Amino acid sequence: MPETRVNNAIAEIADFIAPEDEFLLLGHEDADGDCIGSLAGMAYLLQELDKNPVIGIYQPIPEMFQLAIQDDLEIEKISEDLPDINRIIVLDSSGQDRLGPAADLLDSRTVLNIDHHEDNDFFGELNFVRPESAAAGMIIFELADSLNWKINQNAARALALAILSDTGFFRYSNTGSRALEVVQELMELGADIHKISRSLYGQNKPEAMRLLGRGLSRIEVSGQGRIAYFYLNREDYRITGTSSRDNEGFVNFARNISGVEVGIFFSEEVDCIKVSFRSNDYLRVNDIAASFGGGGHPRAAGCKTSGELDKVIDRVINEVKKHV
Numbered sequence: 001m002p003e004t005r006v007n008n009a010i011a012e013i014a015d016f017i018a019p020e021d022e023f024l025l026l027g028h029e030d031a032d033g034d035c036i037g038s039l040a041g042m043a044y045l046l047q048e049l050d051k052n053p054v055i056g057i058y059q060p061i062p063e064m065f066q067l068a069i070q071d072d073l074e075i076e077k078i079s080e081d082l083p084d085i086n087r088i089i090v091l092d093s094s095g096q097d098r099l100g101p102a103a104d105l106l107d108s109r110t111v112l113n114i115d116h117h118e119d120n121d122f123f124g125e126l127n128f129v130r131p132e133s134a135a136a137g138m139i140i141f142e143l144a145d146s147l148n149w150k151i152n153q154n155a156a157r158a159l160a161l162a163i164l165s166d167t168g169f170f171r172y173s174n175t176g177s178r179a180l181e182v183v184q185e186l187m188e189l190g191a192d193i194h195k196i197s198r199s200l201y202g203q204n205k206p207e208a209m210r211l212l213g214r215g216l217s218r219i220e221v222s223g224q225g226r227i228a229y230f231y232l233n234r235e236d237y238r239i240t241g242t243s244s245r246d247n248e249g250f251v252n253f254a255r256n257i258s259g260v261e262v263g264i265f266f267s268e269e270v271d272c273i274k275v276s277f278r279s280n281d282y283l284r285v286n287d288i289a290a291s292f293g294g295g296g297h298p299r300a301a302g303c304k305t306s307g308e309l310d311k312v313i314d315r316v317i318n319e320v321k322k323h324v
């Protein structure tokens with residue numbers, strides 16, 4: 001890891017992009033709306049510059065984010081057949097270790113790291129990290145705006161989806177007035193935010209709702225009412241015919257209980273226990289997630305741990321109790 005945490009200047013980012021035609025765009029594991037929207041948005045911006053961007057994926061893209069991907073995007077599965085592209089742009093990822101099977105690709109290539117996680121470890125040859133930005137999509141918009149890149153309707157839609165997804169449609173604490181201004185501009189460039197809202201929140205699958213119901217029936221409140229949590233186990237996924245890709249946003253139901261500071265959701269996955277944390281006012285859940293090997297933002301973080309579900313729940317809840 002480089003010792004310095006100094007961002008490159010926008011002019012240096014422009015110099016990285018200008019001479020090359022081919023770019024491989026990568027995002028983090030279990031990609032969320034900001035990640036997919038940023039990948040698609042960046043790809044459409046690069047296309048307008050007459051470049052050939054390729055988005056490298058290693059997991060299916062959830063239906064709710066498909067709206068960001070309209071036509072004419074090259075999306076390739078990470079495999080041996082991936083075109084050999086020397087320049088990589090990594091979006092919305094705090095470190096190389098967040099890239100799952102794509103992590104190895106970075107070693108022999110030149111990497112531009114664009115991110116908004118405060119624990120970003122500046123893993124790129126070039127780094128553009130702005131923790132004060134509500135979403136990676138905001139940073140991409142600001143870059144495009146500063147460099148006078150053309151933001152076409154596809155790019156506008158994708159970037160709006162990124163920002164609206166990471167701010168929970170302007171409801172989360174990372175929402176600043178700049179986020180509203182940027183989305184206003186993106187609307188003027190053709191982003192339809194009602195469509196984005198329907199895409200993110202209006203296409204729940206019945207089986208995912210049954211899955212949620214099983215989890216919600218187990219809500220526990222602890223820590224003098226400040227901690228709420230629930231879990232889903234492998235049996236829950238099996239019986240409802242779902243997978244962990246169907247639990248997007250579930251953790252918010254725990255956080256939104258009256259009086260609760262932190263909501264926690266435990267998901268027993270094939271090879272680990274995934275823990276999601278969301279806080280309301282003061283608890284830095286990224287620090288707690290980091291103590292279990294994960295990370296994230298002060299109000300939204302996660303980690304993956306091994307061990308039995310009930311033991312993991314005990315360990316995590318006991319740790320959180322020390323801090324609320």
Ligand code: 5GP
Nearest residue numbers: 094276277294295296297300301302303304
């Ligand atoms: P989620 O709970 O939605 O999976 O993740 C919330 C936030 O925590 C996201 O910003 C994500 O980047 C971060 N996060 C989730 N899981 C991990 C993890 O295993 N490691 C790290 N470093 N960050 C994570």
Ligand code: MN
Nearest residue numbers: 034092136166
């Ligand atoms: Mn993000």
